Amino acid sequence: MLREVHLTSPIHLVAGNDFQRKLVHKRRDANGLPAGLDHIVRDLAVRPDGVSAVVTEWPGHRGLQLHTYAYVVKLRPSTKQDFFWVNDAGPLGLGDHARLTRGCLLVRCHWKAVARATEVPTNARANWDTLLREWTRLQHDLADQDAVPRLKPEHTRYLDLLTTFNEIARTTAARTSPRRPGFAYRKVTPVGDPGFTVTNTYAFHIVGRAPQRRAHVQISGDDERRGQVLQVTNGAATVRFDQPLDFARLPQQGQLVPARIEVVHVKRREAVEALRARQTQHRSLLDVVVSHQVAPIPQVSDHPAQQLDPEQLAAFRKALAVEDVLVVLGPPGTGKTRVITEVAHALGRSDRGKILITSHSNKAVDNVLARMPREVITLRVGNEVDVDPDVHWCLLEVYAHELRQEVAVHSERRAQRYAVLPTALDWHAELGERIRWWRSARAEQDACAAELDRCRRAAGGPAQDRVTELSARVRRLDTRSARVQRRLDRLVQRAGRSRTRIPLLSDLLGRLRDRRIAHLRTKLATCAGALDQARKTLRYAAEKLEAMLRQVPEVQAAQRKFDAAATDCVRAQRRSLEALGTLRTVLLPVEPLLEVTDTDDETTLQWLTDLHHGLHTRFTLLQARATLLDEWHAAVSSCPTADLHPELIRYADVIGATCIGSATNEEIAAEEFDLVIADEAGQIQVSDVLIPLIRGRRAVLVGDNMQLPPVSTHEVERAISSSSRAEALLELSRTSLLETLVTVLPADNVVQLRTQRRMPEVIASFVSDHFYRGTLRSKVPPTRDDALFRSPLAFVDTSCLPAQRRREHTASGKREGYLNHAEAELLNRLAEHYQHCGAEWALIVPYQVQRDLLKQMALGWAGQKTVDSNIGTVDAFQGGERDVVIYGFTRSNPGGWIGFLDDLRRLNVAFTRAKQRLVLVGDMTTLRGARDAGFRELMEALHAHLQAHGELRTYHDIVTRLTELGS
Incomplete structure (x- = not known):
């Protein structure tokens, strides 16, 4: 769609800083770029229908992009909006064509180049407000054309709230950075x-x-x-x-x-503006998010590649069929990732479109992609340094590099086959020479045969005539005998069929048939006798003739000449066929040639002659193909891998990127996705999750609303508290879209997975009762005891230690948080013990200062990589799992102060990482006496559960046992 903009006043253009220098360098590598600003103005002036223009969003500002026939020009309005700075010019790319196809402004005005900003007339106007207004109208027209619903008042209010939040976050980040x-x-x-x-x-x-x-x-x-x-x-x-x-x-x-960090805020703003302009792939996203309206989910009967439990199967089928948004709640170990990979596998086999798999962190994206079936074409977009090594194989750059190598090797092999063409051409010429020799030898043989026949007839007289007559008689008798034999065979065959079909054939028909057969057999015997006699007579006459001709010198000379010609012809034939064989062998890698099947000399010679002539045209084609392959190999070997990215993205089934990465990478930012799957969606702020959601026609939010919520900085929340809409903004900051939709969407659009396959039953039952209302089922085999604990759930109580030793300490200096040295000593020994046992372990603590202390201690027995991978705070292990999880509460004080431990979802995350064993270390007295009622009740329940089903041990007991084990 085009929207014409007629401007009566001219637009002044001023070259930005370093524009000319950059342009000079660019012109060395790209054809068709302008020589300078005057050249640009001339090219803009020759567009009779106006200049194609789009409004673009760049970090920190919006700008105008103009399009000529060969290149694009990027403009930025001046501070006073009286002229445009010309910042850059570059080749017209495929992405530019795609944007123009969607819609653009056609700007008709007079363009003027000005050498310096100070020379711009004081009354000049860039008409930037007019261009923005017309651009907004164009976006609305495009939305109306696509039948995108108009915004409702509540939609506008919601977008205004998002804009306010995004601006607060942006200004706070700029101020505090x-x-x-x-x-x-x-x-x-x-x-x-x-x-x-x-x-x-x-x-x-x-x-x-x-x-x-x-x-x-x-x-x-x-x-x-x-x-x-x-x-x-x-x-x-x-x-x-x-x-x-x-x-x-x-x-x-x-x-x-x-x-x-402006780019994050730019992409947030772009997402809101796209929703406001109704320029999103997801047509009904605001209806779902704000009005909580969804379309009915059609019933489908698709089957997954792997077996799924009933809830997983329901989530799988609804994800395939949902028309707007589906929420899949997956408590730990319930197979969220399996559902995602099965959905991707099923959609990859269809032609519905691409899938975008996204999350707030690189780790969360990589956890899903690592389990993606290899038959699903998967691409990971992001920086290699941030991507897990397990999924480096699907990085876009790695894919492109390997593809280029594979194509280069394949094309080189193909090109090498055509290296035989010069040799084949030589043998083709040689074959032509030998065919001409053979044809000449054939002509000489025919002439000698005619001369020999003349000499024999002249010298043979009546004897020659007698041999000629007898030869004709033998041929006639042979023909007659063959004819009688064929008649006899047919009659015998028909008689056999008649006996099979009509067993009671009358005697009359039988006698007539037998009489005819007997007659033909007699006739055949007579013919055979006459033929035998004629052959004997011919043989005698021929021997007599040959004896007479041996005495005639003229005949013998003609015979010798004929024999020599025949020998030469045979030699020419053999050499021609040898040349053909060599040519066939040489050409075999690129052009198989047929074998000679006819043994007749004349037929073979003609076939060979036709083949030789046909190869003239074929060689022209083969040489052109060889040249093309050489050029293709050179082009592939020398092309930047980035040139292959568009094709790889085009054929991908699944693309993985973080929420921000889905918009910052230009190669996928313009892609249209059929389905966006946001994993760990409970941790993603609304402003961030909208960035990928607007890029797909449908969405599935996967996560757990009972685990970590989105993280908002204290600075942002302090800035929000002074706003007139503080309550709504704080909710937007702290509550994920998944958590919001769980409570407002119809039950059909929310699927909860219920069968966990990770935690031992003693851990799972406690988690189910106190975090998931008893809805979790377990399907996990029993675990074995280890050298330290009998139960998979154990608590080591430090309250037996003297108060001064077990107490927490406030971090010193600028650092915040709490340290507990007594806990740290035991946690360190437990981690070292399980490291030496070969278990996959994780050591989790709530405070960063305690984490740093433990890392420093662990470096005494482990390498940096092991320490960084296995020791961290709760946030670092969301979505992960380990055989053994060791958790230290850190807090120990007589007042029951527990700080942010009162966020029970953090404990849920820590507890549910364990696959075999959960070891808790803390001061049970402090924990059971916590000031926060919710936390205190949970600790009382944990204490009772440990007494009934788990294992309660003292600090001294475990230290003694570790010493006995040498840990």
Whole structure:
């Protein structure tokens, strides 16, 4: 759709800082780019129907993108909106074509180039407000054209609330972000595809202090591109940017600075604006989120590839059929990931479209992709440094690199087959020479045969005539005998069939048949006798003739000449067929040739002649094919892997990315998805989950509303508290969309998985009773005792220790939280014990300072990787599982103060990570005497459950046992 915009006043364009230098470098690698600003203005002026324009969203600001026939120009309005800065120009890409196909403005006005901003007339106007207004109208027209429902008042109010929250989060982040110094560099070198000037990974040779691994940085002065440090080695920081950067654009000396987090807020704002403009793939998302209206879910009978329990099967089928939003509640160990992979597998076999699998963290996305069936074409979009090694195989860059290598190797093999063509051409020419020799020898043989026949007739006289006459008689008798034999065979065959069909054939018919057979047999015998006699007579006459002709010199000379010609002809035939055999062998890799089947000389010679002529045309085609393969191999071997990304994305069944990554990666940001599956959706803030949800026609939210909620910073919540809509904004900050929809959607749109297959029964029953209202079923085999504990659920009570030793301590300095050294000593020994036992273990504590203390202690017996992977706070282990989980409560005080431990969902997360054993360490006196009633009741229930089904041990008992075991 097009919307014409007629502007009466001219639009002034001013080249931005460094625009001309960047353009000069770009022109070296791309054809069709303008020489400068004057060139751009001339190209804009030749568009008779107006200039195609779209409004774009860039980090920190909105801008206007103009399209000529060959390139795009990016503009940014000046602060006073009296002119546009020209910031960049680049080739017209496929994504640009796709956006123009969807809809654009046709701007008709007079464009003027101005050398400096100070030379812009004082009364000039960029008409930016007009362009924005017309762009908004275009978006509404497009939505009406697609029959997207108009916004209801409650929708607008909700979007306004989201906008307010996003702006508070943005301004708070900008205000509280520390101003950190940059990192000077002296040289830049591209990393990855050699020989290319456009890549997204570069090595910056740092002078002095270097950035840390995983840090997000950007080049000073360039706010549009953000990168992440992959590694720092030998003074060089390898940085992978969000999008490819032209090497020519990078200053060889400069500074890397910590990246602003503006991109997150930009994508949040874009999602809200897309909903406001009704430009989303999910047409009814606001009806679901705000009005809680959903369409009925059709019944389907699809079958999964793996066996599912009844609730999993219901979730699977509803996910395939839902038209708007489905919520799947999956308590720990109930098989949420299996449902997701089965849905992806089923949709991958259909033609309904792509699936986007997303979550708040890279780890959550990778947990799902790691279990995806390999027959499902899966791509992971993100930075390699953030992606789990188990799913590196499906990284877009890895896929593209392997595909390029595979295609290059395959094309090289194909091209190598055609290396035989020069040899084949030589043998083709040789075959032609030998065919001409054979044809000449045949002609000579025929001439000699005619001369020999003339000489024999002249010298033979009556004897020759006699032989000729007898030869004709033998041929006639042979023909007659064969004819009689065929008649006899047919009659005997018919007689046999008649006996089979009519057993009671009359005697008359039988006698007539037998008489005819006997007559033919007599006639055949007579013919055979006459033929035998004629052959004997011919043989005698021929011998007599040959004896006479041997005395005639003229005949003998003709005979010798004929024999020589026949020998030469045979030799020519043999050599021709040998050449054909060699040519067939040489051409076999690219063009199989037929074998000679006819033994007749004349037929073979003609077939060979036709084949030779036909190969002239075939060789022209083969040479063209060889040239094309060489060019294809050269192109594939030298093309940047990024050129393969669009094709890989096009054919993918599943694409995995974080919520923010689904919008920041340009290669998938414009993709249309049939289904968006958001895993661990209970942890995702509404503003973040909307970013991927608007990109799919349907959505499935998978998670657990009884585990960790979204995390909101104290600074944001303090800023919210001063707002007029503080209560609604705080709920938006703390409550996930999944948690909201669970309580308002129809029962048919919410499926709860109920059979857990992770935790031992003694753990699962407690979790079910106190977190899931007794709805969980268990299907787990019993676990064995270990050297320390008999029960899979054990509590080590530190209350037996002296108060001064077991008490918590407040963290010193700027750090917040609590330390407990007595607990830390025991937790460290327990972790070391299970490490030496070969178990998969996790050590979880509520406070970061306690975690850091434990990590420092564990480095005495484990490596850094083991420590980082197995010791952490609750948030680090959401979605994971281990054989043994060790949890330390940390809090121990006489007042029953427990801090944020009163968020029972955090305990739920910690308890439900265990597959075989859960070991709790804490001061039971403090815990049972907690000031928070909900926590106190839970601890009383835990104490009773331990006494009835688990194991209560003292600190001294376990320390003694560990010492006995040598741990």
